[in-house]
Amino acid sequence: MDGISEEKRAHTFRDSISDAKAANRVPDTPQSRSPAYRLAFIDEDFMMRPELRPVRLQLELLKPQMILDERGIESTVVMFGGARIPAPERKDTAKTPYLGELSSYYEEARRFAHAMTDRSLQSYGRQFVICTGGGPGVMEAGNRGAHEAGGHSIGLNILLPHEQAPNAYVTPDLSFNFHYFALRKMHFLMRAKAVTVFPGGFGTLDEMFEALTLIQTRRMSKIPFILFGADFWKNVVNWSLLVEAGTINADDLNLISFVETAEEALAIIDTWDYGCE
Numbered sequence: 001m002d003g004i005s006e007e008k009r010a011h012t013f014r015d016s017i018s019d020a021k022a023a024n025r026v027p028d029t030p031q032s033r034s035p036a037y038r039l040a041f042i043d044e045d046f047m048m049r050p051e052l053r054p055v056r057l058q059l060e061l062l063k064p065q066m067i068l069d070e071r072g073i074e075s076t077v078v079m080f081g082g083a084r085i086p087a088p089e090r091k092d093t094a095k096t097p098y099l100g101e102l103s104s105y106y107e108e109a110r111r112f113a114h115a116m117t118d119r120s121l122q123s124y125g126r127q128f129v130i131c132t133g134g135g136p137g138v139m140e141a142g143n144r145g146a147h148e149a150g151g152h153s154i155g156l157n158i159l160l161p162h163e164q165a166p167n168a169y170v171t172p173d174l175s176f177n178f179h180y181f182a183l184r185k186m187h188f189l190m191r192a193k194a195v196t197v198f199p200g201g202f203g204t205l206d207e208m209f210e211a212l213t214l215i216q217t218r219r220m221s222k223i224p225f226i227l228f229g230a231d232f233w234k235n236v237v238n239w240s241l242l243v244e245a246g247t248i249n250a251d252d253l254n255l256i257s258f259v260e261t262a263e264e265a266l267a268i269i270d271t272w273d274y275g276c277e
Contacts (some may be wrong), residue, residue: 034205060183064156064176068191071174076131076154076191077116077269080207081111081138081228082197084115105198105228106141112196112262113145113153116269121151128193128269130247131153133184134175136199143169157182185210194269196222199232215255216248222255224272226265230258 001207014218020042026032028232040046047056086094094100120128130146132139133164134155146153147169155170166175178184189195189211197208206228214220227233239256242248 036192046217047225048120052194057183060178060180062185064187065111065190067176068154072126073121073129073154073174073191074126076129078188078192078195078211079130079132079138079142079198080112080188080195080200081105081109081141082200082204083133083135083139084201085137085141085199086186087141102199102229102232106138108146108228108260108262109138109141109196109198110148112265113142114149115145116268117146117149117151117153120146121149125152130158131188131192133157133203134170136167138200140167140169143167143171147171156187158184189214189220192220192223193274194226194272196226196228196265197233198228207237212255216252223274224257224265224268225255226257226259226268228259228265230260233258 019039023039023042031037034165035043035045038046046052082102084095085106086100087106088103091100091103094103116262118128120126129151130142130153132142132153132155134143134157139155143153143155144167152171152174153169154164154176156172156176156178157166157170158181159252166177176187178187185207188207192211195211197204211220212225215222215225239253243250243253257268259268
């Protein structure tokens with residue numbers, strides 16, 4: 001071996017950024033205009049091919065991971081909940097009277113995120129950072145509360161047919177966009193120290209049950225798993241019937257806590273013994 005360090009060896013070769021720029025300055029010839037001549041990593045048509053799906057999956061895992069690492073974010077508090085739940089001042093625009101009533105949970109989400117961010121600021125924004133799906137409704141409330149507390153928050157958005165855009169309160173350089181639901185859900189849970197679930201629809205149910213399954217099967221550590229709105233969740237899911245039918249164990253219900261207010265949720269997190277996991 002020549003004794004050159006790996007860091008210095010990495011700088012021995014011309015970097016990809018320089019070559020990407022140089023590729024735009026080559027002489028215009030039939031050969032240079034051919035798609036075959038494009039550098040693979042800047043060839044959009046090539047990168048979108050079905051055979052490149054494994055590469056795109058890896059990139060979608062790596063990009064948020066690297067950015068969050070660079071920002072020093074070590075742990076998060078996840079907030080799942082419905083995109084259609086309006087802020088209290090907009091509850092008259094709700095599609096149904098019941099949806100308007102659920103606007104109270106927008107305010108609880110906002111208050112919870114504000115208080116949680118106050119705690120996060122004590123670690124200079126590295127621990128217990130609010131993480132939402134980045135969209136409207138409960139997600140907006142979470143990012144809004146963090147913003148109003150003077151902290152940063154994460155938004156994990158996803159491309160949907162109805163063009164869900166990031167809400168205005170997500171910290172801009174922590175606003176991510178996903179193509180793959182599976183990778184988005186991985187990023188929700190990879191740093192999670194608590195999961196809160198507010199009333200919502202199919203997406204919220206999907207996120208809730210996948211996370212519960214991972215905890216139940218011990219594929220991830222047991223953490224506070226807090227459902228806001230006991231009446232809503234006990235009507236939507238017949239938890240006792242699942243136990244009676246034997247499809248889950250009675251002890252599985254101990255994975256879940258039901259609360260109504262931000263203060264109740266904070267008390268569960270503040271008293272949780274993370275050292276025992």
